[in-house]
Amino acid sequence: MHRTIELPARFFRSSLYCALIVAILAPAKVKAQESYLNPRLPAAQRVELLLKQMTLEEKIGQMCQYVGEVTKNAAGNKDEEVNYVVGIGERAQLIKAGRIGSFLKVPTYKEANFLQKLAEESRLKIPLLIANDAIHGHGMYEGAVTIFPSEIAMAASFDTQLAYDVAESTAREMRATGNHWTFSPNIDVVRDPRWGRFGETFGEDPYLVSRMGQAMIAGYQGKDFSGPDQVLACAKHFIAGGVAINGLNGAPADVSERTLYEIFFPPFQDAIKAGVYSIMPAHNEINGIPCHAHRQYLTGLMRQQWGFGGIYVSDWMDIERLCTVHNVAATEKDAARIAVLAGLDVHMHGPKFFDHIKAAVEEGMISSARIDDAARKILYAKFQLGLFENRYVEEARIQRTLLRKEHLATALDGARKSMVLLKNQNALLPLGRNIHSIFVTGPSADNQAMLGDWSRIQPAENVTTVLAGLKSAAAPGVRIDYLVCPGYRDLDEYALRKAQALAGAADVSVVVVGENSLRNNLQKTSGENLDRATLEVAGGQAALLQAVKSSGKPVIVVLINGGPIASEWMAKNCEAIIEAWEPGMFGGQAVADVIFGNYNPGGRLPVTIPRTVGHLQAFYNHKPSITHRGKFYQSESTPLFEFGFGLSYTQFRYDNLKLASHIGHQDDLTLSVAVENTGPQAGEEVVLVYLHQQVGSVTTPVKKLVAFERVELKAGEKREIKFTIPNGRFKIYDQDMKFVLEPGRFDIIIGNGLLQSTLTID
Numbered sequence: 095m096h097r098t099i100e101l102p103a104r105f106f107r108s109s110l111y112c113a114l115i116v117a118i119l120a121p122a123k124v125k126a127q128e129s130y131l132n133p134r135l136p137a138a139q140r141v142e143l144l145l146k147q148m149t150l151e152e153k154i155g156q157m158c159q160y161v162g163e164v165t166k167n168a169a170g171n172k173d174e175e176v177n178y179v180v181g182i183g184e185r186a187q188l189i190k191a192g193r194i195g196s197f198l199k200v201p202t203y204k205e206a207n208f209l210q211k212l213a214e215e216s217r218l219k220i221p222l223l224i225a226n227d228a229i230h231g232h233g234m235y236e237g238a239v240t241i242f243p244s245e246i247a248m249a250a251s252f253d254t255q256l257a258y259d260v261a262e263s264t265a266r267e268m269r270a271t272g273n274h275w276t277f278s279p280n281i282d283v284v285r286d287p288r289w290g291r292f293g294e295t296f297g298e299d300p301y302l303v304s305r306m307g308q309a310m311i312a313g314y315q316g317k318d319f320s321g322p323d324q325v326l327a328c329a330k331h332f333i334a335g336g337v338a339i340n341g342l343n344g345a346p347a348d349v350s351e352r353t354l355y356e357i358f359f360p361p362f363q364d365a366i367k368a369g370v371y372s373i374m375p376a377h378n379e380i381n382g383i384p385c386h387a388h389r390q391y392l393t394g395l396m397r398q399q400w401g402f403g404g405i406y407v408s409d410w411m412d413i414e415r416l417c418t419v420h421n422v423a424a425t426e427k428d429a430a431r432i433a434v435l436a437g438l439d440v441h442m443h444g445p446k447f448f449d450h451i452k453a454a455v456e457e458g459m460i461s462s463a464r465i466d467d468a469a470r471k472i473l474y475a476k477f478q479l480g481l482f483e484n485r486y487v488e489e490a491r492i493q494r495t496l497l498r499k500e501h502l503a504t505a506l507d508g509a510r511k512s513m514v515l516l517k518n519q520n521a522l523l524p525l526g527r528n529i530h531s532i533f534v535t536g537p538s539a540d541n542q543a544m545l546g547d548w549s550r551i552q553p554a555e556n557v558t559t560v561l562a563g564l565k566s567a568a569a570p571g572v573r574i575d576y577l578v579c580p581g582y583r584d585l586d587e588y589a590l591r592k593a594q595a596l597a598g599a600a601d602v603s604v605v606v607v608g609e610n611s612l613r614n615n616l617q618k619t620s621g622e623n624l625d626r627a628t629l630e631v632a633g634g635q636a637a638l639l640q641a642v643k644s645s646g647k648p649v650i651v652v653l654i655n656g657g658p659i660a661s662e663w664m665a666k667n668c669e670a671i672i673e674a675w676e677p678g679m680f681g682g683q684a685v686a687d688v689i690f691g692n693y694n695p696g697g698r699l700p701v702t703i704p705r706t707v708g709h710l711q712a713f714y715n716h717k718p719s720i721t722h723r724g725k726f727y728q729s730e731s732t733p734l735f736e737f738g739f740g741l742s743y744t745q746f747r748y749d750n751l752k753l754a755s756h757i758g759h760q761d762d763l764t765l766s767v768a769v770e771n772t773g774p775q776a777g778e779e780v781v782l783v784y785l786h787q788q789v790g791s792v793t794t795p796v797k798k799l800v801a802f803e804r805v806e807l808k809a810g811e812k813r814e815i816k817f818t819i820p821n822g823r824f825k826i827y828d829q830d831m832k833f834v835l836e837p838g839r840f841d842i843i844i845g846n847g848l849l850q851s852t853l854t855i856d
């Protein structure tokens with residue numbers, strides 16, 4: 095599954111490639127001006143043939159990305175963006191003049207075809223790359239599509255095959271609608287859950303983030319994105335936006351070089367190894383340098399050291415912000431020059447970039463080789479994706495692709511796999527035959543908040559809300575009472591009294607609370623550009639929970655949220671808690687399956703849940719000294735729920751951890767452990783393997799995740815699970831920041847301390 099693509103960068107750099115180009119161009123058997131249109135030639139050769147015919151303007155045009163239909167509505171845009179809006183007439187002229195290379199946010203296939211038609215009328219007929227934020231399904235498309243669980247939910251499944259399948263299906267739906275480039279995966283490691291974009295990420299652990307990110311890249315791009323159902327992936331946002339000051343989107347990040355190398359860089363390094371073809375820098379500055387101007391990281395580190403050969407695309411307005419926000423450029427023209435010299439290839443959104451770059455080249459500030467370099471990578475993607483031959487899409491393909499049976503099956507399977515059962519007092523769940531009436535309430539019980547960010551509202555019949563899921567799965571005769579609770583922000587006394595009364599009249603209550611990150615809705619509580627000052631459930635939801643609880647009947651809390659919810663009151667007082675995250679279009683069905691026992695939950699937390707916002711930062715892989723002196727006044731320092739935690743309706747027993755007591759300095763470690771389902775029913779367990787270095791020349795974490803596998807076991811079944819830990823996982827950055835393996839003793843820890851063994855590396 096985890097196939098890697100051959101990096102074009104290596105190909106471009108090799109002398110073999112240059113020799114090949116010379117040999118091909120010399121005899122000129124095919125007319126030079128036509129040969130790049132010859133589909134039989136390899137993509138890299140076609141690129142060179144085309145580049146030879148392009149003017150400077152056409153090459154810079156490839157670097158310019160414009161927005162689709164949203165630009166029509168200048169009034170709806172924020173002030174800072176009004177100047178960047180270009181009407182469709184002007185855009186049409188620019189496309190025909192070869193001065194636009196790509197688009198983002200093209201809402202329909204008709205518009206995609208329309209834009210491609212204009213591009214075909216340009217001198218060189220270069221097709222457009224069309225990009226979209228299709229991060230857990232093609233949710234920004236204007237039409238009904240498959241909405242999968244969001245990234246944080248996928249991370250909770252600890253199932254890389256799920257991430258692969260979601261990406262593969264998303265790519266298929268994108269290509270069917272004329273889209274070729276997704277701004278996903280988001281491989282930000284998050285250490286500040288106040289960040290409203292938490293749900294877009296795979297959580298706090300760099301290894302889990304890497305594995306899920308690599309799986310998605312493989313699902314999107316396939317071997318080399320040359321297939322008709324593949325798209326370019328984009329690893330974002332480089333770097334450390336998940337630890338920006340106060341969790342505010344785009345605020346400065348001040349992070350030590352050591353933490354960058356240990357925690358934040360590895361997922362990007364691994365994404366490059368997986369062949370990701372584009373990378374997006376972050377809005378924020380890192381240690382005083384805005385990411386969009388970071389030449390040392392973008393070019394020195396990622397291109398030259400790590401071998402990244404794809405496209406850097408700027409984030410929305412971030413080149414301009416070098417001047418308008420960060421003040422590292424006096425003018426927007428300077429900003430454009432600084433960004434391109436730092437390594438940026440594609441400018442997202444806006445018409446002025448073209449003139450700035452053209453002037454900078456003419457003034458000798460940017461070399462034409464730098465422009466060729468950017469255009470070459472963009473054109474390579476277009477040839478490789480097959481766009482010169484096939485730029486249009488037809489309705490018939492859309493009909494047979496969107497919401498395809500296999501996609502829907504993946505969406506349901508993913509929703510089930512990502513559920514984490516956090517509490518189940520007295521085995522309240524699954525509900526038994528003694529339950530005859532259920533009271534359902536909470537602002538997320540019957541709406542589409544469960545779709546998460548980067549999704550438009552879907553047709554109601556395509557989304558199973560929790561209320562709908564419960565109604566359809568409840569046994570005949572079970573009464574379901576529902577109280578509409580519209581407000582995430584406020585709840586009046588009347589609603590609270592009514593909730594209490596209805597809860598009292600039922601056997602059990604299901605209260606669906608959490609966050610709402612659904613795009614473009616007025617009840618939003620988190621998401622892009624909306625961060626959290628508290629990790630408690632927002633607004634009146636805590637009061638609602640308390641009112642329901644005061645009825646004296648048991649309470650099942652269903653959490654719908656991207657970022658973790660930290661509520662000590664809820665954890666102590668409510669009988670059951672299901673962390674459902676943003677489970678996508680079948681979320682309600684998956685929740686009902688867990689509540690009625692049609693599915694045995696097996697998800698695990700991909701994030702540490704602290705007791706309160708005041709306990710931040712809270713992550714499991716901390717250094718040993720964290721609480722050796724300091725304590726919190728009147729509060730414990732342990733988390734509310736640990737990373738990796740999650741209950742099941744069955745029990746698992748671990749034994750027989752087998753590993754060598756010594757390995758050599760360059761050896762990988764193989765180990766195995768037996769896991770047995772000792773309970774009464776089938777279930778899924780996530781086997782987690784952690785590493786701890788006993789003594790090092792620098793401090794090392796109390797433990798770090800080095801392997802995991804989700805396994806399905808029937809009742810009574812026992813299985814030996816094998817792992818190989820690559821030698822590199824034992825390495826650390828020493829005092830000189832050299833990445834070395836320091837011989838010594840290492841603990842291998844299974845689960846959250848279930849079994850442990852020590853090994854010596856000579």
Ligand code: BGC
Nearest residue numbers: 198227277330377409410622
């Ligand atoms: C976000 C990116 C996104 C881009 C395009 C930005 O505001 O930070 O993640 O890809 O918008 O929609």
